[in-house]
Each structure stands twice: as C-alpha cells, then as structure tokens.
Amino acid sequence: MHMIDRSPGPVLPTPSPVRPTRARRILDVVLSAPLLLLLAPLLLLLAVVVALAGGRPVLFRQRRIGEGGAEFTLYKFRTMRRDSAGPGVTxxxxxxxxxxxRLLRRLGLDxxxxxxxxxxxxxxxxxxxPEIPRLARRYPPEHLxxxxxRPGLTGPCQLRSRAYAAQLDGRPDPEQYYLTVLxxxxTALDAEFLRRATVPNVLRLVVRTILYLLAAPWDRGGGS
Structure with a gap:
C-alpha cells in the first residue's frame, strides 16, 4: 500500500482497548530507545540509499489502526514508487x-x-x-x-510475511483474498500469541524475528 488514507471520521466502532502490561511497556522502552541510538548510523545510511535510488520522500508515513481502534501515523522507509496506486496489500x-x-523489505530494514x-x-x-483504515473497515465482524x-513491530503473522505476500501474487482481487482467507x-495466530504475551514470550519472538530476517537471503519462498 502506498497511498495515505485520509478519510475523516471514526474508522471503526471504538472497541475497548487492551493495553500491554506495564512490564511489556517497560521492555518496549528499554529495547527501542537504545536500538534507535545504536542503529542511528544505519538509519542514516538507509535514508541516503532510498533517496539516491528513488528520490524523496525517504520516509513513508501512513495512517494505521492502533490500540482501541484509534489511528496513528506509522513510519517506514519508502519502498514503493512515488504516487503508485493499487490494492491495499502488497x-x-x-x-x-x-x-x-524489494531488498529492504526482504531484509526487514524498511x-x-x-x-x-x-x-x-x-x-x-x-x-x-498494524492495519490500514480502509481494510480495517472491511474486516469480518468476528475478527474486529x-x-x-496495540499493534506490534513483530508478531507471529509478521514471521509469515513472505509466505503471505506470495499467496497474493496472481490473485484477481488480492484485497478480497486477504480479507476472506488471510x-x-x-487473527487465529494473534489470538494464540496474545493469550501468552508475557515478557519472556515477547523476547522469544524478537529472537525468532532476528533469525527469520537473517535467513531471508536464502529463503526462496518469495514475498516480504
């Protein structure tokens, strides 16, 4: 998805939020703050690479659905051509x-x-x-x-991102396939994880994510 959803008004009937535990929030801060400082040179290098390869903007900003159905602005490195239209799934x-x-997506650097x-x-x-508002409005009610x-940087679904993306290739209506099949x-995978979203399990998932990304150059499964 490349276009920013600017639709006014509420996106969804506001569901009651389920906030992460205090321990998980502390873990978020303890890991994300040092990583942003540690990775600052890499982030700068990636920004230069994106700018040289495709011009500006370097960062892709998009409205997504957050905790309790509220919207927030998500940040990524831009990986699509400017002003490219198309389905809300990739x-x-x-x-x-x-x-x-494509390289940034495959390695998770975006x-x-x-x-x-x-x-x-x-x-x-x-x-x-984190879902885009336009697709969130079309979710089957039982999955709302x-x-x-609160959406995650990683998760059990994100660890299957390459396989999910490959399933969308060649579909006449990729959005409909995404909504009805994927x-x-x-959400079944999310439910299983959220039932046991303890700090140790979050850390295990982070480690699995790192291994998943390190294996990307040898994965022939396609997608990202």
Whole structure:
C-alpha cells in the first residue's frame, strides 16, 4: 500500500482497548530507545540509499489502526514508487515495489523506523500487524476484536510475511483474498500469541524475528 488514507471520521466502532502490561511497556522502552541510538548510523545510511535510488520522500508515513481502534501515523522507509496506486496489500512480486525497496523489505530494514512508534507507545514490540483504515473497515465482524490490542513491530503473522505476500501474487482481487482467507489465519495466530504475551514470550519472538530476517537471503519462498 502506498497511498495515505485520509478519510475523516471514526474508522471503526471504538472497541475497548487492551493495553500491554506495564512490564511489556517497560521492555518496549528499554529495547527501542537504545536500538534507535545504536542503529542511528544505519538509519542514516538507509535514508541516503532510498533517496539516491528513488528520490524523496525517504520516509513513508501512513495512517494505521492502533490500540482501541484509534489511528496513528506509522513510519517506514519508502519502498514503493512515488504516487503508485493499487490494492491495499502488497504481493511478493508487486510491480509497485522498487528494486531497492524489494531488498529492504526482504531484509526487514524498511520497518526499522517503527522503533520510533514503539518508543512513542503507538506500537509494541510484539503484537498484531498494524492495519490500514480502509481494510480495517472491511474486516469480518468476528475478527474486529484484534483492533482492541496495540499493534506490534513483530508478531507471529509478521514471521509469515513472505509466505503471505506470495499467496497474493496472481490473485484477481488480492484485497478480497486477504480479507476472506488471510485475515482469519492471521487473527487465529494473534489470538494464540496474545493469550501468552508475557515478557519472556515477547523476547522469544524478537529472537525468532532476528533469525527469520537473517535467513531471508536464502529463503526462496518469495514475498516480504
């Protein structure tokens, strides 16, 4: 998805929020703040690479659904061509993604600015994938519960992102396939994780995410 959703008014009937525990919030701050400082040179380098490869803007800002159905602005490095229109989901071979963007997505580097969202409290380290408002409005009612929770930088669904993206390739209506097939699968995984979203389990998921990204250059499964 490349366009920012600017639709006025409430996105969803506001569900009662389920906030992360205090221990998880402390973990978010303790990890995200030092990582932003430690990775500052890499973030600057990536910003230069994106600017040289595709011009400005370097950062992609997009409204997403946060905890309790409230909107927030999510930050990523831009990986798509400017002013490219299309479905609100991205397939593994989506033509809107630039060559540089494809590499950043595959290695998960485009997501690093979201550490700022984690530090701010818009997101948490591990939780459901943050959804765009236009698709959130079309979720099947039985899956709207997921918007009660704070979205995560990583999560069990994010660890399957390449496989999910590959499933969207060649679909005549990728958004409909996403909503009817992938959303039920994703929310089932989210529910399983959220039942045991303790600090140790969050840390295990972070480690699994690092291993998932390190394996990306050898993964032939496609998508990102």
């Amino acid at each position: 397939g593994g071979r989506d033509v809107r993604v630039t060559g540089t963007g 997501e690093l600015p979201q550490l700022w969202n984690v530090l701010r409290g818009d997101m948490t380290l591990a939780g459901p994938r 519960w997921v918007f009660r929770h 959303v039920p699968q994703r």
